[in-house]
Amino acid sequence: MDTLLSPVAWLLALVQAAFYVALGPFIAGWIRKVKAILQNRHGAPVLQPYRELYKLLGKEARVAHSASPVFRVAPYVVFVAIWLAAATVPLIATGLPTAMLADLIVLVGLLALARFFLALAGMDVGTAFGGMGASREMLVAALAEPAMLLGVFTLAMTAHSTNLSSMVELHLAGPPVLRPSFLFAFGALVLVAIAETGRIPVDNPATHLELTMVHEAMILEYSGRHLALMEWAAQVKLVLYGALIANLFFPWGIAREIAPAALAIGIIAILMKLLALGAVLAVAETVLAKMRLFRVPALLNLSVLLAVLGLLGHVILEVGR
Incomplete structure (x- = not known):
């Protein structure tokens, strides 16, 4: 406990x-760079998103006359909520003071809060695009959240805790074991991550076509620093889900003690995992096409089915062994 509450921790x-x-x-x-290479393009530099955020933060934010205070506050609430949700997911080390708050229910609640204000902001101005994007976002969320909860509950039943840090510690404490329930949960969480982060085939973050966009439709009226916060929050959310998948299912390398060598290994390990997951996502987005909106529920229903199979697999094959 002293280590947990130390100033260094x-x-x-x-x-x-x-x-x-x-x-x-x-x-x-x-991800943009890998996709460009796969498509035989030179592409923008890897650091281009930093330049875009810097440019947007320096611009004046223009707000529509019909916008309420919710529209102005939403970018800050969305960014802070997603940042706090990310802070609960172990990234470099376990056993930190934030481990006390690293609960699955807290994570889902903070993400739901960010989604709620994002949808409110999309509908606030009264444009057709904003309302359309908000309704589509709620459709995706209504199917993705149960799949995420059921998928991670499979790991929670094994660890006997909904604390994310405890789940990671469980994997590291014993020898590697191939559990069928974890394979189903992994598939469910991957599909949920694709839907929640607005990636192909559920959504295309690089398009502004009114018939296909979901996330972009809700932030279409934003500009300047407000748009920068919305874009930055989406990028943090992408890393959040990447870290969640990497450290829950492949936690090897994460630091279990506050030591320079262990922390250095933890930083290198998570960077390698995120780069590998980003490359896999880029390959998938290159070979797959954006699916029609009416087919998205079928994909998310598959994630729910995989999560349920994971729970049943745990109960049938692992409980009582």
């Missing part, structure tokens, strides 16, 4: 939270 927790914010644009730029 709190400082490391703050550094880990800041690492999410700093790493978000880099991972987004890495």
Whole structure:
């Protein structure tokens, strides 16, 4: 407990939270670069998202006359909520002071809060695009959240806790074991991550076509620093789900003690995992096409089915062994 409450541990927790914010644009730029290479294009530099955010932060935010205070407050609430949600997910080390708050229910609640204000902001101005994007976002969320909860509950039943840090510690404590329930949960969480982060085939973050966009439709009226916060929050959310998948199912390398060598290995390990996941996502977005909106529920129903199979697999094959 003394180590958990030490000033060094709190400082490391703050550094880990800041690492999410700093790493978000880099991972987004890495995915763009890999996609460009796969499509025989030169593409923008990996650091281009940082330049875009810097340019937007320096511009004046223009707000529509019909906008309420919710429209002005929403970018800050969305960014802070997603940042706090990311801070609960172990990234570099476990056993930090934030581990006490690293609960699955807290994570889902903070993400739901960010989604709620994002949808309100989309509908606030009264444009057709904003309302359309908000309704589509709620459709995706209504199917993605149960799949995420059921998928991670499979790991929680094994660890006998909904604490994310405890789940990671469970994997590291014993020898590697191939559990069928974890395979189903992994598939469900991957599909949920694709839907929640607005990636192909559910959504295309690089398009502004009114018949296909979901996330972009809700932030179409934003500009300047407000748009920068919305874009930055989406990039942090991408790293959040990447870290969640990487450290829940492949936690090897994460630091279990506050030591320079262990922390260095933890930083290198998570960077390699995120770069690998980003490359896989870029390949998938290159070979897959954007599906029609009416087919998205079928994809998310598949994620729910995989999560349920994971729970049943745990109960049938692992409980009582």
